[in-house]
Amino acid sequence: MSSSASKTTSGQGKPQAETLTPEELIETYQAGVWRYLRSLGCSPAEADDLTQDTFVSILMKPFEQYSSAATAGYLRRVAFNRFISVRRREGRVVLMEQIQEIDQSWTKLASDDHGERILDTLKTCLELLTERSRWAIEMRFRDQLSRAEIAAALEITENGAKNLMQRAKKQLRDCVEGKIK
C-alpha cells in the first residue's frame, strides 16, 4: 500500500498530480472531514464512523491529488453523500435545505484549513459576548448543564435561558462570519 509520493507531469498547463499515501491523506484531511460531519449534525460516534467510511471508499484505489482544496472538497462531497445515505437508511428525516445551507457555510468559512481558523475565531468571539451570555454558553457546552439548571443559575426562566442562548449563538455566528469574510 505505501509507496513514495510521485509527481506526474500531464501535458502543458495542466496541474501536476501528486500521489499521496493513505497515511498522508488521512493525516492531512481527517480532522476537517470529522468536523464537517459534526457540523452537519453527526454525533461524535457517527462522525467517527462516517469519517472512516469516507476514507476507505476513496482509498480503494491510489489517490491522486491536484490541489488540497479539490481534495478537501471531494472528501466533503463523499462524506456528505454517505451521511445522507445513512440517515435515509435509518429512516430519519433529512432536512435537505438545512443540510445544504450548513454545507455551504462550511465551504465558505472553514474549508481552507480544516476548521482551525474558524475555531480560533470562535474563541475570540466568545470573549466578545456579554458576561451573562458567555456564562450561559459555558454552562451549556462546558458544564453540560440542563436548561433548567442554567436558568436557575442565572435567575431567569427556562424560556429566558433558551432565548439568551439562541441570541448568543446567533451573535457568535455573525461575529465569526464577519471576521472570516
Next chain:
Amino acid sequence: MSQKGEDIDNENPKVDSDPLIDSLLEECLGGLTPPDLSSQIIARLRKAEKANEQTLVSTRRTTHARQYKSTRTNRFLTISVIVATLAVVTSVVGFVAWKHGNGFALTQNETAQVDDVSVVDEKPADTPTADEMAAEVADGAAVDPPDETVSSESIASQSASEPGTSEPESFVFFGESQYAKSIEPSSAEAIVNFVDDVFQKQWSTRQIEPASAWPENEWLERVYVRVLGRSPDPSELASFAKSKDPNKRPDLIRTLVESPEYSAEFVAHWTNVFQTRLLGDVASKPIIASAVEQDVPFPRLVQSLVKESQSGLVSICRNILGERLECAQCHDNQGQSAERYAQLATWLRPETRSQFSEAVARSDEAHQAFVNNIWQHFFGHRLTPWSRQSDSALQPVLDRLTQEFIAADHDPKKLIQWIAMTEVFSLSAEVTRSNETDSVVSGEPLFSRQYTQSWFATSVEESLAKVATSSFDLMGVDADPIETIASVAPDFKADVVPENDQPDFWSTIALMNRDAGRSRILVDHRDMLEHIALSKLSRREKAEHVILAVTGRRPTPKELSSAVEILRSQASNELLGLRDIWWAAAMGHH
C-alpha cells in the same frame, strides 16, 4: 452532542439549533476534538481490500465454470442467431419495399419536429462529475478520483474568468419561452381593463357577485399601505378627498410610485418587501437595496440573487421560480417531481451556478413567479397556484401581466401600478351570500373580495411615526421587555421577526418594544390610555376598552386573555401595558 445538549435543542431543532456553531462550541469548550482515526481507517481499508480480493477470486472461478458450460451451448446459439438475423433482415427489407411503394417521405410536420429544438433533459459530457463519482463512492463502488477538468475549485475559477459564457444545451429543462415573441407595450388602461374583464367573466360564470368597492378613504389607505408601507397622513387624506379630478386614482398611484417626492419611502418599503416577504431567504440585502434604488433590470437582479445567494435549491425554486420542491427532495408528491429536483440540483454546484443563474433569469417561470409575488403582496394570495403548468382560470391574467412586464423592459413599477389600478384591488372585504364561496380555502381564490391581510409590523411603526406630533418614552422600568414577555408567554420566540405578515400577538409586542419603537408613542391617545389606566375598571374591562377603541369591536376570548396577561405582567406600569395592547390591536385591525 451530549444527551442533555440534545434535550435542550430538540424542541424545535430546525429553528433552535445551529449545528455548525454547536459542534464548534463542543470542541472549543467541551473538549470534543477530532480523534486520530488513522489506525482504524487503515485496518478497515485492509479488511475491505481483502474482501475485495476474495470476491474477485470467487468471481473468476464462477466465470470459468460458466465459460465451460457456455461453450457447449454456444454452438447451438450461434446457429439460432444466424437464422433469426436472416429472418429479421428479410422482414426489414420487405417493410422498406412496401413503404417505398406507399410514398415513404417525411411530411412537412414531421420535418419541422425533427428540426425543432426539442425539450430534452440532457446530461453534460460523459465524464462523471465530482458529485456523481461521490455518489457512486457513497454506494460502495470504487471510482477514480476527479481529474482537474472537474475539480470544483478549478471549474469555479474557470467560470469566474469567463463571464457571459453561452448557455450549454443541457439548460433546456426550463422549456421554450411562451413569451419569446416580443410585443409592443400596451397602455396601462388596456392592461387594467383586460385584467378586470377576465375577473368579471370568471365571477359571472360562477355566479359570484363581487363585494362592493371600498369607500374612498379606505381605498386610499389600502394603496398607501401596499405601495409605500404606511397610512396616508391627514394632509394627504384631505388633499385627495378635495380633488374632483376623475383620474385622481391612477394619478395618485403614478405619483406614489414614480415621483421623486416619494422615492425614498418607495425604495425603503419595497426593499423591505422583497427581503422579508417576496424573496424569502434568497434575498440578499445589499443586492436588493441596490436593485430597487438603481432600477436594476429584473433579469440581472434574479441572476445576482441566484448566483450569490447561499440558499439551497428549494428556496430558489420557491422564491424565484414559483415552484415547490420541498417533497421532491426525496419522492414525487402532488406535482413535485423528484426527477426534476435531481436535474436542477446538478446545476446548483459552485462550478455551474453562474450558468444556472443566467438560465433562471431568462426563464418564464422566474418572470411568472415575480408577477405572482407582486400580486400576492397586494392581495395576500397568489394569482395562480404553485405549479409549473397551471390550469387556473386566472392563468390568462398571469400571462398577460407577465408578457406586458417583459415588454415594459421588466419595470416592476409598471407592474405595481397596473395591479393597484385594477377594480379588483378596490373591492372591499365584504362577505355576502353571493361571494362567500370564493375563498382561499377552496384552493383557487377569485378575488371577488379582499381577503384578510395583516400589516407589516414595520408599516404600523412607520404610520405611528408619521402622525405623532411628539414622542416620549413611557418606559420607567429596568426590566428587559423580551424577558418580561418571555416569562408570560410560553411559546414566545424572541428576536424572531415574523416570517409572514401575520405575526402573533406576542411577536408584535416584542417588535414594538424594540428600542426604536419605545419612543414612538401616539401622543393623541395618551389621554385616553391614562384615563383608562387610572380608572377603577378591572384589568379585563380596561383591556376590553382599549381593543374596542382601536378596532371598533369587542375582543375575541384569545385576544382578551393575551391582553390581560400583558397588564398582569406590567402591573407596576399599567400605562405601558395599555400602550402595548393598543399597538397590537391596531396591527391586527387591517
